Amino acid sequence: MLADAIAAENLRLTRNRATFFWGFLFVPILALCAEIIGRVFMHNQLPPELRAMPVDMSNQLVSAFAEAGGVMTIFLSLIGAAVLFAGDYRWETWRLLTPRASRINLFLAKAVTFAGWALVTVILVGLLDAAVAWIGALMDGNTMTFGLGAGAFVRQMLAVTFVSWIQLLFAGGLAALAATATRSMIAAIMIPIGAMIGLVIAQNRYPVMDAAADWWKILLIPGHAFEHARLYLAGMDTLPGQTLDAAGGLSGMAGIVLWLALGFGGALLVFKRQDLSKE
Amino acid sequence: MNAILTAANLTKAYGSVKALDGLTLEVPEGGVYGVLGPNGAGKSTLFRIWLGLIRPTDGGATVMNEPPGVPRRIGSMIETPRFPPFLTARGVLEWLSLASGLKGDAAEIDGLLARVGLTEAAGRKVRGFSVGMHQRLGVAAALLGRPSMVILDEPTSGMDPNGINEMRALIRSLADNDGVSVVLASHQLAEVQKICDRVAILNRGTLAAEGSVSDLIGGAGGERLRLHVTDPARIAALIGAAAEAQADAILVTLTRSEAPALIRRLAGEGVDIFEARWVGADLEAVFMQETGGQDAR
Structure with missing residues (x-):
């Protein structure tokens, strides 16, 4: 049963306190500290007239959740992903599990567990970030506004949260593939980092000038895919300088599906037929 | 079954x-x-x-x-x-x-x-x-x-x-x-x-x-003397049909009263005997017989 396998993965992950903290809880704490330091710095550096400017809380929230899938979150979430996907090789525990439960369920349980905690991380990072902005505004006596309408706010929040979460899943998928193919926890961290550095270089080397003509860049380079999917899903044509681009958005969504399939699907294919003579 | x-x-x-x-x-x-x-x-x-x-x-x-x-x-x-x-x-x-x-x-x-x-x-x-x-x-x-x-x-x-x-x-x-x-x-x-x-x-x-287990032990016959020697094949040939060569030893079918004379004879012919022990009619004897005396692990 998949639900039982998920419960088992969660039990093991939450009792592995060091991994759980560094992989999923440290980033929200780090984000909180960074935001507080930034606020204090701004408070001390900005002249009083600028400090007193109104704060658009809707914009603060959207920005906080859009940045929740940033580099630091991705890198630290790789720790959690590596332990989840490579742990049974390291502890030689596949031999205990695979005779009793299907390999597909065991793998899916890991993917679902990672996805669940990645979403919790994104929400915590976003909420703490926004909370600090709100407290800072209160302390500075700023006027707080809510610039977005309810519909646009909900849409943008869902879109940026979803894409931030997908960014972590993308990294988790690469970690799953690396862990399964190499059976190594270190490789499950280092290979995705190397791949992501390469993809960032590719993103800068091949910029998207015209989404319709450059659809293949959006499809193949995850950074472009995330950006175009985020803009499309959030309907950010309402913001100055942005235009709603269906071709880019759909290519972005297809790119996301492609990369998640490559990571998690590839890992599952390898694991399903893997020889476990020695984990 | x-x-x-x-x-x-x-x-x-x-x-x-x-x-x-x-x-x-x-x-x-x-x-x-x-x-x-x-x-x-x-x-x-x-x-x-x-x-x-x-x-x-x-x-x-x-x-x-x-x-x-x-x-x-x-x-x-x-x-x-x-x-x-x-x-x-x-x-x-x-x-x-x-x-x-x-x-x-x-x-x-x-x-x-x-x-x-x-x-x-x-x-x-x-x-x-x-x-x-x-x-x-x-x-x-x-x-x-x-x-x-x-x-x-x-x-x-x-x-x-x-x-x-x-x-x-x-x-x-x-x-x-x-x-x-x-x-x-x-x-x-x-x-x-x-x-x-x-x-x-x-x-x-x-x-x-x-x-x-009982059938296998029963089929293994009675007690045999296991001699740990160098070049088991040559020593087995020296003794004759009663001896069976294994990887690093020979198994000899004989009575306990015949054993001292055999050991004296082999020693007299310059054979180095590193160990001599009786292998009983047990699973170990069956194992030795079937695997040529290899380590059980």
């Missing part, structure tokens, strides 16, 4: 090395079945194929009339089990119980910990466990969910004498009182003789002998 485990012309090759070479075997339901063999005989490979951990290169295998790899309630322990080091003994069983779809039944877990003598260590993290404690916990894990069959690879490895006796009693009790079919691999031949009903002896990936 209703076979719970079968192997039909089973072959597993790792490159040019054949761990199993056309092995055909049927393990009957019920009782305790032992699989013996020297190092590299293919015992662990066979168990791993039955448990779906690896695929055979050729041939077929069944587990409870189905192909290996279909999830089912089989308890197993392959070699010295390892567990996530940050979990307690109870945590390990809770985790495995959940993963097996058993809902982590606390009463069952406490019962199993008591059965393998780990009640007092239940709350301790396994990173501090000895090899013997790992073995005990591995057996408890194998018994989760009241399986109808358990496969145990070296279940007493690393245990102290008391632990070995307790484990023997537990294994026998599983077969006799719980109706569990137990299949085990062990290099402790005396242990296998004490607790197994039937045994299979593997050698170089093939079946060397199979049958009930």
